[in-house]
Every structure is written in C-alpha cells, then in structure tokens.
Amino acid sequence: MSSELSDGPGFPPTAWSPRDFEVLLDTIPAGVVIHGADSRAVYANRCAHRLLGNAIGLMRQYLADSGKVPLLHPDGSALPIDANPVSCVLRTGRPVHDMVIGLPGACLRWLICNAYPLLDADGAVRQVAVCFTECTDLMRIEISLLRSEERLRLAMQGSTDAPWDWDVESGLVHYSERWWNMLGFPPFHGERDPVAWRTQMHPDDMPRVDAFVDALVASDDSTYSLEFRLRHRDGHYVPVLSRGFVQRDGGGKGVRIAGTNTDLTAAKEAERRIHELAYFDYLTGLPNRRLLIDELSKILPRCARNGQSGALLFIDLDNFKLLNDTLGHDAGDALLREVAGRLRATVRASDHLARLGGDEFVVVLEDLGASETGAIQEARMVGAKLLEALARPHALDVRPTVSTPSIGVAMFGAGALSVDQLLRQADLAMYRAKAEGRNTLRFFDPGMQAAVERQVELENDLHDAIAGRRFQVYCQPQLGIDGRLAGAEVLLRWCHATRGVVAPDEFIGMAESSGMIVQLGAMVLAESCRALARWADDPRLREVTLAVNVSAHQLRDPGFVGQVLAILAATGAPPQQLFLELTESVFAHNLDDACAKMNELRAHGVCFSLDDFGTGYSSLAYLKRFPLTELKIDRSFVKDLPGEAHAGAIVDAILALARTLELDVVAEGIETSEQRDFLVARGCRLLQGYLLGKPRPIAEFEAGYGAAGVLLRQD
Incomplete structure (x- = not known):
C-alpha cells in the first residue's frame, strides 16, 4: 500500500522512507487512516483495512461529509455529517479524542477514534490522521448494562x-x-x-x-x-x-x-376484605354461617370441659318473604340491617351473633352456669328481650312495618353434641314456634326430633310408593236431589306396608312440598280417565262426571296442559265428563298463567270446579274471570247447618251467587238428613257426604253404581 507522505514538521528525518512508515504502521494493533485536505482517505494501514473493510474504498472515493460512509452515534442514531471526526479536525484544526463511532455493515463494529491534524510549514492542516481501536465487545457490555439498568429502573418505577x-x-x-x-x-x-x-x-x-x-x-x-x-x-x-x-x-x-x-x-x-367476605355477612356485617360454625366448634367443647351450660337461639322473621314481595328487596335489606342492629343492642358483648342467610339469625349464649334449670331460665329471659326488641315497628318505606320473630332454643352443655345437631335442634324448635302462632319462643325437646325422623321416613316411603304405584283410587258419590248418581269425587288412599291405609291429609302436603305431587297427580288423573273411558260404555255411568283434585303445584307446572291432553288422548276419556277440582290457593300466584291454562283446557271440553269455596281467596272477580263450571260449598259451612244462622246465611249467599253466574253447586260433608233437607230446600242440586255414600274403591264403586241398576238413594 502506498502513501503520499512527505517530509514536514513532526515527521522523522528523510532517512525514513515512506515504506519504512508503512511497515511501522502495519505492525501496530490499531487502525490508522490518513485523510487529505479534501477529507478523502489517502492511506490506511493493515489493521484499518481489517476493521473498516469496504468502507476504505468509499473513504478514498468520497468526501468525509458526503454521507456515503454512514456512521452511528453511541446511542444507535445516525451520526450527523458535520460530526464526522475528519470534518471536525479540518473545520476547527483541533484534535478529537476518544470519540465512539459505530460502523454499520454485515457486522456492526464500534470504534474508539482519535483524530489529529497534520500541519504544513505554515501551520495549516494538510492532512488528518485518524487512529482507532475496536471496542465492539465493550459497547455490547455497556449496552447490556444500560439496558439492564433501564429494566431495573423501570421495574422499580412500576x-x-x-x-x-x-x-x-x-x-x-x-x-x-x-x-x-x-x-x-x-x-x-x-x-x-x-x-x-x-x-x-x-x-x-x-x-x-x-x-x-x-x-x-x-x-x-x-x-x-x-x-x-x-x-x-x-x-x-x-x-x-x-x-x-x-x-x-x-x-x-x-x-x-x-x-x-x-x-x-x-x-x-385485601386480606382483611377477603376475610370479611369469607366470614362476615356483607349486608349486616355480622359473622356468617362459616364463622359461626367455627366458633361453635370451639364453644361446645369448652362448655363441656368447664361444666357450663349454653344456649343457641335460632331466629327467623315471620312473613319476611311477603314483606320482600310487597315492599321490595331494598326494604327487605333495610329490615335485615335494622334487625341486626337491634340484636347487637340487645345481647351482651360476650355473646355470639351471626346471620345464617336470608332472614335467619343466631345468638349463642355462653357461660350460663352449671345449673341446667338456671341456664334455661336465662335463655328464656334473653329470648323474651329479643322478641320485644324485634317486635317494635320498623321504619321502612316511609311507614312503620311490624316484623315479628319466631325463636327456637336448643341448650348445650356437658352432653356430647355436634354443631350440626345443635343447629338442627334449634331449627326444629323455631319451626315449632311458627306452627304454634309465630312471634313466640319454643325450646327443643326430643319429641320434635322423633317427629322429624318420622316425617323423613314417611317421605322416603312416599317416594317408593309412587315408584311402586302403591295407591288406590276411591270414589265418593255426588247425588242429585232425586237421589240418583250425578257424579263422583276421586279420593286417593295410600296402601302403606306397615301403617295400612293412609289418608290424603297425611301425605298430600308432603307430596306438594317435596315436588312429588306432579308425578302423583298424573298417576291419579290417568287412572280417573281410564275409568271415564270404561264408563262411557255403561248406560248408568256414561253421564256421570268425575272430579279429580288438582294441586296448585300441578297447575303451575309448565307441562300441565300438555299432560292432561295427552292422558285424555291416550285413554279415550270424554273430556266433558272430567272435572278438575281446584282450591282457591291457585289464585294466590300468577293469575294470568292459571287463567290461560284453564281456558286452554276448557276449550277442549274439560270442566273446572272450585273446591272449598268461601274459605280462601274468594273474589267475584275470580269467578267472572276463570272458566268455572261449578262451586263446592265447604264442609266447614255445612257442618253447622241448619242451626247456625251465619252458616245458613253464607250458604244462601253462595247459592244465590252461583245462580247469578249460572254455576252448579255441590255441597260436601253432608252427614245428617237435616243438613241434606236444608240444602235441598235452599236450591242446592248436588249433594256429597257420608250420609249419601262413603268413599269406596273405584272397582266397588263401578260394581255398585253400574249397570246392575242399584238404587242410589240412601236414607
């Protein structure tokens, strides 16, 4: 490689040839590039060729400020043209020290550059010597450190x-x-x-x-x-x-x-809030069921160990659902908060208070003494205070509202008792309080548990009986005033394996509360329709109507109409002979739904009878709105006839109303000839009761009132 160096100030004596300089510069471990006064490169040593590569050719061909050799600032941005170290030296005449420059390419290189002016005899810059060493590894380390510091800084900021x-x-x-x-x-x-x-x-x-x-x-x-x-x-x-x-x-x-x-x-x-959500009621701030159970699991063994008696008071607000439905859930929530406040103000700070959910609260009394009698007396006194405090009117919806409690009390002490058993006992006592008039307090006794166990056993037996179809359909005749058969009411008897025949009063309510009434009702309806289909061929029974009791739960079932029509179609029973007997309780919920279902069935010929008229939700509006065919005078009015004036007046009113609305009337529960004669004299045309005929199995009923032509009048 040749250079165009000549003697001048700062250069060795002429005894040194240019070749000597080249050899010298090629041996040093740094790049050296000499630029002329026009900024083009005129010489580069061996190390410079290695570090700069093709950029040397561009430096020889183009001016330093042409931008043909792109350079980078240490931050990675493009180096301004006027910041090129050669241009800086030519422009200022001063050297540039320790300038870090990046050289883009297939492999980015970073260089530490020093640029020096070479002066002529007049002190003018004749050439610029640029010396540089590679610092790529150092830059990578520095960049890595800077990025690491930046990440740490951002992480700390965030x-x-x-x-x-x-x-x-x-x-x-x-x-x-x-x-x-x-x-x-x-x-x-x-x-x-x-x-x-x-x-x-x-x-x-x-x-x-x-x-x-x-x-x-x-x-x-x-x-x-x-x-x-x-x-x-x-x-x-x-x-x-x-x-x-x-x-x-x-x-x-x-x-x-x-x-x-x-x-x-x-x-x-957040931990505190999670603890509150897990162990406290969000509405009242009281401990919830979970915390109560945790506390009881400590209280019961502690009382047993110390020989102390305690009591658990289970509080349920009377008719709370009705209040929610009438005043709204906001008013219900306000009532629950006020009840919680009154409970706090009534019990001692050492007593335990919790809300189980809904309108149920629990108070646990500890350390009531070793005497069971004294503990019961103390629990009774606290219960009386709670009844008094909660019975005071509550200011809800800008008007006073009374919401009384029913309280069940279960005692605990030395005897082994689990938390679940204690809560069940108090719950049973609370339901006894509700059953005996509400707004009162009752203590648990073992007889309650025995009754519940019997009830559970009976419910299980009922489920098995429905599955095994262990029921028998009875019919009680309904006679006209001429003593001949006009209709019959279907009654159900349960043939229990150990209890014998069980009357409906003992199991219908259970079937309704458990949801089994829908399946049971369908079974009875199917059997009744099969009977009507048989009777259609019997000259003495073909005109007889058959009344089948239908529960409000059945009528509310979405598939009720389809079920009735399917049974009629499957059995071939004449729909006009089928009377579905409803109680007035069906009018207590969703009148529009009940009316629509009744009208749909009436359009297919099915008739409706209103049972127990006058004892429930009786309303002229209901009688006009619903497609009824007949009314039944309840036995509670019939039993006082003819001597009780009020009962007679009620019967007269029902008969007059029925005539006006063109409805038939059936009087049920007739047990004496005086009752029968009174009703016939008042114009009642259909009669039912033990005087006229007891309920009989449907097979006996058919045999007795069928084609054999048995005289139906019974004196």
Missing part, C-alpha cells in the same frame, strides 16, 4: 419496592428515595441516619426483628424474608415485607445485607 443497603460491619445504611417516600418523608430525608430503620419501627416488632437479624447474620442463609411495621410521617404504621440477600465473608459471616421493602398496606387490606 413497583412499590424500596431498595436499601446495610453494611453490617460499619453500620452504614443507604436508604433509597422510595424508602423515604413509602413513609411519607421527602427524598433522602435521613440518608445519613444509620438507625432510621430502627427508630421508625413499631416497638412491638423490635424484639422479634432484632432476634431475626442476629440469627440471620450468624446463620449461613443467603436470602431472607421478614414482615414488620414502620411508622409513617403522619403517625400510622405501614406494614412492610422486607426481602433481600446476605453477603458473607470468607468465614461465612454476614457482612452486608441488601434488599427491598414492599408496602403491604394494599395486600393487608
């Missing part, structure tokens, strides 16, 4: 962690800006105070923290985690989690501890 560093041997502590900010102080408030972390610590935490630090320094652990509290500038304490690393000397002794403090205020508040 976190609540406060770094600190403690030199254990010297006692010097560095507190970060955030360390002080976390406690409400300005940055580096007490940077020089090595014991600030101790002076700000909660006094109750100090012994535990000191013991922990001493053990940590003496151990061989390299990391740690510890919670404590530091005093905020405004006086409250900030819960913090301190985590960090322990640096140890060659002997394993801890000489330096560095870590971060994390503000746990939000986490502790």
